[in-house]
Amino acid sequence: MKSWFDQLLFTLGCKHKVVVGGLQSKKTWRCEECQEDTDLTKEPFHTKLVELIDRALQMDLKAKEEGKTVVRESGFDPLDWIYRLQSAGGRLRVDAANISPGGQELNEKTAAIWKEIQDDPAKWDLAHAAARGAAGSFRGGYYDFPPYPS
């Protein structure tokens, strides 16, 4: 199925709509239809974008848990990042404020996957939100993510 990041629509300042996945990691967006810029760091856009991203994450996560294959066309997919890390033997430590490598020393493969998001604050925030969502009511310590659905 198509990722919810490619389905949920965000309304720009000019009232045209774009899929939420394309707006991740962006501070401004120039409308392709009318060329007007929307500052995504300003309200009400910032709050609405954060809400939509969270909703798309939760819906994609639910679909993956139900065994569906979720195909993402736009932007960075934090769930894929988590599952790639997990399938390479990595674990995540999740708490209220942070995600970090857990369980064992990083091997070469997991270190490379981990580094991908460490240098990009926007990706980091998304991965954190996804990890927290995946962990659900998790209270602290290590969390093993389920195997990547095939």
Ligand SMILES: [Zn+2]
């Ligand atoms: Zn427009």
